[in-house]
Amino acid sequence: MALFEARHIHKRFGDQVVLEDISLAFQEGTMNGIMGPNGAGKTTCFNVLTGRFSPERGSVSFAGADITGLKPREIARRGIARSFQIMNLFDDYSAIENVLIAVPEVREKGFNMVQQLNGGSSAMDKAAEVLRKVGLAGREQENAAALSYGERRALEIAVALAAEPRLLFLDEPTSGLGAEGTARLFDLIAELKESYTIVAIEHDMAFLFGLADRISVIHWGQVIAQGTPDELRANKWVQASNLGKLA
Amino acid sequence: MQQTKAQPTFWITRQMLVLFAVLGTMPLWAESVGLYQYLGVEIVIWMIFALGFNLLLGYTGLPSFGHGAFFGLGAYAFGLVQHELAVSLWLGLLGAVALAAAGGGLVACFLSHRRGIYFALMSIAFGQVFWFVAIKWHAVTGGEDGLLNIPRPAFDFGVGHLALDNNTALFYFVLAVLAVVIIGLWRLVHSPFGKVIQAVKQNEMRTAFVGYNVWLFKWSAFTISAAVAGLAGGLFAMAQESAYPDVMSLHASGFVVMMTLIGGGFVSFWGPVIGAAVFFLARDLLGSMTETWLLWYGLMFMAVVVFKPEGIAGAWQDMVKRRSSGRERGGHAGAALAAQLKR
């Protein structure tokens, strides 16, 4: 059984149908890509899957339990973490504080009003480890707002990773990165892929085709094609709609 | 730069000692610089109020324009306990904190899924409701005149007691309460809870996606803040020996916003403390020169909003930063100073 499964999701805003009968399944331990042109409904799809919006129809299940319509925090606590395309950090916090706040140990102590949140704890070590993993070692004390664009993108992923998720959603991780940044991110995700189940929205085709085990193509709010990168290369639909333009 | 690893693990910091030293000796020098004992009582009470308020404005990012309501609830509760139950300091203050926390908790149920401007407007509406009820419910609140002749119960500590009917004794009592509030809030804002509410302020959506119950954190911050306001209100009723609806008006609620902002509540724990002192000194110094001191204070507030929303503490931090960067690298003394006014 798939770790995460969405069945027949429908979502509309007012009169506009954004998602129409979307079904997706992600197996544990795989890297999954979602692609499609701008405005195809990819980000809305993510938002529905991670609880920001609830779908009009359809169901979402994770690890065998129905999570349809749960709130983001409830979904997060079940072990699904996500990053955002438009950066969503705690700008006045240092890099390590950004990560620390997402560490489950800290989360469990959220209503502790007496203890101090500080060094020496295993949470701090975990946070430092996550930062090291995304390549931000040495930048721990820098305010998020003061980091470079590429570093902020890395921190965006680090905050999601800090939650120790079973399933990691990444929304356009390469967005705005140059060739060098993208290459570094490629290595990072290739490494993460070994230990996490990942779903990424991405419009960089080479990037996705090089990493993903399976890819779903969304267009007009529907899944128009699904399969391994090789299958998709052979898919007439995808060829007809011109891969380049899909980006 | 914030040293997360070396964050203050102390209960008491150097800034606290400086503040307590300045305030603690105030009765000795106040009169020689033209001030008077009761002013100190007022300043300290409003410092407590503003510190609690800043938990909401500065730390959780919720601009309440109706916080006078909880200050007033505390004042009325204190007075009613003395009149109807028993003349008791502790029972009175307990009643003040409890009623304000209950009122705050109730209002927070309606406001905790809001933020920004909408929150501000709704908090005005709720503040007006309390103010209106205070004026109209004669039987309990005494209407426009309020509750009069509230006694100042003695400070009873088991083995003995200390009369608080002279202003110097009362001053030391409210100062002791301020010390407890400062230490408690300092601890609170550096606790995991404090870190989460600051995260809510910076990015509510991400906080939810990381797995926190944002509503409950906002509710808790609001309720704690209202309880501290109630404590200050109870002390105020004792100091004034009366409780009246004025303190619940939009004006009074506005004063606490203004003093917190001018002091620098957005960027510093100490902002409200500085702001409350500046407010009352401005009232007495400007007030001795002109009838319309509020006009000048209002203009000052506008100037702060336009040019330096980080307030006095923010200006201080900038100055220190500029000075330390002007020196050679590793200006440790400068950096230490800059850190002093940080959260």
Next chain:
Amino acid sequence: MDALLNLLPHIINGISLGLLFALIALGFMLIVGVMELINLAHGSLFALGAYAAMLIISPDPAWFGPLGQWYLGLPLTLRYIVGIALAPALVAIVGFGLEFCMRRTYGKDPLYGLLLTFGAAMVLEESIRLFWGSGEQVMPVPQAVSGAFLFGDLIYSRYRFFAAGFAVAVILLVWLFLERTPYGAIIKAGAHDSEMVRALGINLTRLRLYVFGFGASLAAIAGIVMTPIWGLRPHVGVDAVVPAFLIIVLGGVGSFWGAVIAGVLVGLVVGLTGAYASEWSLLSMYLLLIAVVTFRARGLFGKKSMLEA
């Protein structure tokens, strides 16, 4: 049926009060709609308009010597008309000044605009105190609209009806201005999309200046009309600004008729509770707001706006 007949005067009272509330909210609404700015100085501009009109209607005779004597000899109605025309223009100038101070807050957190206008409200109120004192003032009203008349066996104030009619006229004029003139079209475009306004080659800086001035003068008009009913004291502004934002939040931001309907609704609720518990009548409007907004964050007719952010 009897009960309804007994209620009728309260309903009439409520509707007339409601129309006046809508008039009070009008300038506030315009500024929120176009500039996404909560103008907490609205009430003080309202008060300033009334004071200015009072000054124009009956200036100190000593000020202008014989000219003043001649002016005060003119019929009250004429002076009243001069006041109602001139005072809003003066307040608009104050509004321009305020908008100028506001410029540094554009593009920042809207909270700064709110804080700044809160400070401005205080400054204006204190300035009024400085010039006119803290006491209660009375504004003279022309004979034609003062006094009372009998309807059935109840006495109605003639002025209230005049004021309600005046409110309807101003509301309709503003609506026609917004709907039927090119200026109105620009303002409405600005309300929806400041990018579009720029793309159309309209000077956004000037648009904001004019809209703020216009909103301020509408506040002044409301102040002049309300003064004979509410009386005039420096802090009357709070009594005006609170219903104004309450009505906008209740009606929903961005909806002209939503605000008017909300105003009438608030007036009705206040009027009807006044029938049973006159002491508590003003409380009812807050409870109405809280009840509605708890279930419908956008208010009755609102569109999505910055208020929800």
